[in-house]
Amino acid sequence: MNVAIEDLHVGYAGRDVVSGVRLIAAAGETAGLVGPNGSGKSTVLRTVYRHLRPTAGRVLLAGTDLRTLTPHQTARRVAALPQERGSDFELTVHEVVAMGRTPYQRAFAGADRADREAVAGALAAVGLAGHGGRRFAALSGGERQRALLARAFAQDPDVLVLDEPTNHLDVRHQVELLALLRARRRTTLISLHDLNAAASLCDRLHVLHAGRVVASGPPREVLTPRLLAEVFGVRAAVTDHPLTGEVLIAYDHREVLPAADG
Numbered sequence: 001m002n003v004a005i006e007d008l009h010v011g012y013a014g015r016d017v018v019s020g021v022r023l024i025a026a027a028g029e030t031a032g033l034v035g036p037n038g039s040g041k042s043t044v045l046r047t048v049y050r051h052l053r054p055t056a057g058r059v060l061l062a063g064t065d066l067r068t069l070t071p072h073q074t075a076r077r078v079a080a081l082p083q084e085r086g087s088d089f090e091l092t093v094h095e096v097v098a099m100g101r102t103p104y105q106r107a108f109a110g111a112d113r114a115d116r117e118a119v120a121g122a123l124a125a126v127g128l129a130g131h132g133g134r135r136f137a138a139l140s141g142g143e144r145q146r147a148l149l150a151r152a153f154a155q156d157p158d159v160l161v162l163d164e165p166t167n168h169l170d171v172r173h174q175v176e177l178l179a180l181l182r183a184r185r186r187t188t189l190i191s192l193h194d195l196n197a198a199a200s201l202c203d204r205l206h207v208l209h210a211g212r213v214v215a216s217g218p219p220r221e222v223l224t225p226r227l228l229a230e231v232f233g234v235r236a237a238v239t240d241h242p243l244t245g246e247v248l249i250a251y252d253h254r255e256v257l258p259a260a261d262g
């Protein structure tokens, strides 16, 4: 299912922080949103999972305007790992993941076999099989992140929206998560701060700067030293990864360039 964002304007308390954003994620494609802090990545993603309503423009799922879908219909199509975390603290891990099945259940009907299999499969996929009985509150930050990802997987969506999913994950779990996403091959919109991870995972990158898309394309075309200087304010060489041949950004960690904010 493809996602098209058309001339999107959206913000908070009557003030747009995202203006005229256009981007398309083709069916099965992983589209990465990258950009400095405050550039609007989460705001765009919140609009796709309907946490925010556009002030102008639209989000289309396979050609259908999101606003014409009921919340129930949306939940069967789009699953999100948002940056804001709910207060699921009294629940067990299994209960948190099972919430992903709600869009498939009739009122007052319990979980059926498909639900149970989806939850078990999702827990196994994120390496939390056997942890279902633990209290969500007692998990580490990284384990919580993986449980919430399992909830999104259990929802079995056409479109996954992931806002900084590698937050809190150690490097092994970061790599594992990227591998998991590669293997699932859903249409995915993902924001990532780690540009090397974004380059490795994403088919296309969309660079946000002050609420606008300033570059879009395959990672190798987008991530140039010039863009890294102008948008992110850092000096970097862009080269080939010696092991994988993928794009590798080598930052100069000694100092930043003059302010590139907004």
Ligand SMILES: Nc1ncnc2c1ncn2[C@@H]1O[C@H](COP(=O)(O)OP(=O)(O)OP(=O)(O)O)[C@@H](O)[C@H]1O
Pocket: 012, 017, 035, 036, 037, 038, 039, 040, 041, 042, 043, 044
């Ligand atoms: N709930 C909110 N209420 C008011 N303003 C907000 C809210 N959330 C974000 N903003 C503002 O909107 C702008 C874009 O924020 P957003 O969180 O979308 O950026 P981001 O690119 O995801 O940033 P980061 O990399 O820091 O997560 C920022 O100026 C931010 O202060």
